[in-house]
Structures are given as C-alpha cells and as structure tokens.
Amino acid sequence: DEVLKQAAIRLKKLINKMGIVARFNGHEFIILIENLPLNNIKAQSIINKVIVDIVDAMEIPFEFVEGRFSLSCFIGYETFNSNSKGVQDILKNASIAVYEAFKRGKDKALLYDETMSKQLNNYISYTKEIKQALILNEFELHYQPQYDHLNNIIGAEALLRW
Structure with a gap:
C-alpha cells in the first residue's frame, strides 16, 4: 500500500x-x-x-x-x-x-x-471452444512411442487430439 x-x-x-x-x-x-x-x-x-x-x-x-x-x-x-x-x-x-x-x-x-481487440476476442473464443470440447469429451488421448538408436521403445509421448 x-x-x-x-x-x-x-x-x-x-x-x-x-x-x-x-x-x-x-x-x-x-x-x-x-x-x-x-x-x-x-x-x-x-x-x-x-x-x-x-x-x-x-x-x-x-x-x-x-x-x-x-x-x-x-x-x-x-x-x-x-x-x-x-x-x-x-x-x-x-x-x-x-x-x-x-x-x-x-x-x-x-x-x-483495434487488432488488439480482435486478437483478444479470438483468444476468448478459442478458450470457450476448448472448454466446450472438454465438456463434450471431444479430446482423445494417443501415445506415440519413442525409440532409442537400437529401435527399442524407451518411452512414449502423450498426445491429446481434438
């Protein structure tokens, strides 16, 4: 103060x-x-x-x-x-x-x-769409295997697709 x-x-x-x-x-x-x-x-x-x-x-x-x-x-x-x-x-x-x-x-x-308002409105709109997609269960989880130089799976990358 x-x-x-x-x-x-x-x-x-x-x-x-x-x-x-x-x-x-x-x-x-x-x-x-x-x-x-x-x-x-x-x-x-x-x-x-x-x-x-x-x-x-x-x-x-x-x-x-x-x-x-x-x-x-x-x-x-x-x-x-x-x-x-x-x-x-x-x-x-x-x-x-x-x-x-x-x-x-x-x-x-x-x-x-004015472009600042347009960008902010796009961001707000996109955020609303993501929230709606969460509610409607529109996201799918996929795993992408990761390999070492000998072609052994050493992990996986988690991907969330809409």
Missing part, C-alpha cells in the same frame, strides 16, 4: 496541471491528460514525453525503512475527443493495450489498436 501511495505521489507531481491522476483498480492508475492539441503529431509528442517521464519515475526504486522496492511499469493508452466513444470503451481499450504491453514485455507503452 505504501508503494502505491508513493507511486501516486510521483504520478501527481508529473502530471501536475496537465490532467488528473486516479487509482483505478488494485495496482492500476488512470491518467487523463486534458486539452491535448487537435494536431495528432503535437498530441502524440506530448503523450510520448509523459510516457517517458512516467516510466522513468516508476523505475526509480522506492525507499522505505523495510527496504527498497522496484516496480515494472506498463502503459496502455487511448486517445479520444468529445465526439469519441464512451468512457467505458476508452477504459476497456486502454486496459487491452496495457495487457498487450505486459504480454510483449519489452514495450513499456502501447497505443490501443
């Missing part, structure tokens, strides 16, 4: 009058940057600067009596204007982008892209 409090303080100092920082869910924060320029290049430049500042601030170890704590920081973001989609869609899209950034590991921040 103390690490999260200190992280919030760092974020609020960074964002200052540019927008709002709020703790969202467990260890997640939402940052709303207000009044970005309508010019996409200028807006993206500001966003990129904020991202670099956030990642840099979070990578500095947190010092406490109990010891030092380090955090990993992954950012997913979505840009929008007053004619854009609803708040729930924006939050959902940013969450999907965070998940994708985390999954990739090397990308600290990702802008939401």
Whole structure:
C-alpha cells in the first residue's frame, strides 16, 4: 500500500496541471491528460514525453525503512475527443493495450489498436471452444512411442487430439 501511495505521489507531481491522476483498480492508475492539441503529431509528442517521464519515475526504486522496492511499469493508452466513444470503451481499450504491453514485455507503452481487440476476442473464443470440447469429451488421448538408436521403445509421448 505504501508503494502505491508513493507511486501516486510521483504520478501527481508529473502530471501536475496537465490532467488528473486516479487509482483505478488494485495496482492500476488512470491518467487523463486534458486539452491535448487537435494536431495528432503535437498530441502524440506530448503523450510520448509523459510516457517517458512516467516510466522513468516508476523505475526509480522506492525507499522505505523495510527496504527498497522496484516496480515494472506498463502503459496502455487511448486517445479520444468529445465526439469519441464512451468512457467505458476508452477504459476497456486502454486496459487491452496495457495487457498487450505486459504480454510483449519489452514495450513499456502501447497505443490501443483495434487488432488488439480482435486478437483478444479470438483468444476468448478459442478458450470457450476448448472448454466446450472438454465438456463434450471431444479430446482423445494417443501415445506415440519413442525409440532409442537400437529401435527399442524407451518411452512414449502423450498426445491429446481434438
């Protein structure tokens, strides 16, 4: 909890009058940057600067009596204007982008892209199909023998076929 409090303080100092920082869910924060320029290049430049500042601030170890704590920081973001989609869609899209950034590991921040939703929906659909196949007993167990150099069976590989 103390690490999260200190992280919030760092974020609020960074964002200052540019927008709002709020703790969202467990260890997640939402940052709303207000009044970005309508010019996409200028807006993206500001966003990129904020991202670099956030990642840099979070990578500095947190010092406490109990010891030092380090955090990993992954950012997913979505840009929008007053004619854009609803708040729930924006939050959902940013969450999907965070998940994708985390999954990739090397990308600290990702802008939401519709392909991320398509991939996630495919994964969810595939998972549902597998669960249904389990319920319907559609998987068959087969054994593939393994041989040594003298053609003696030394084991078997278990294969599950759908």
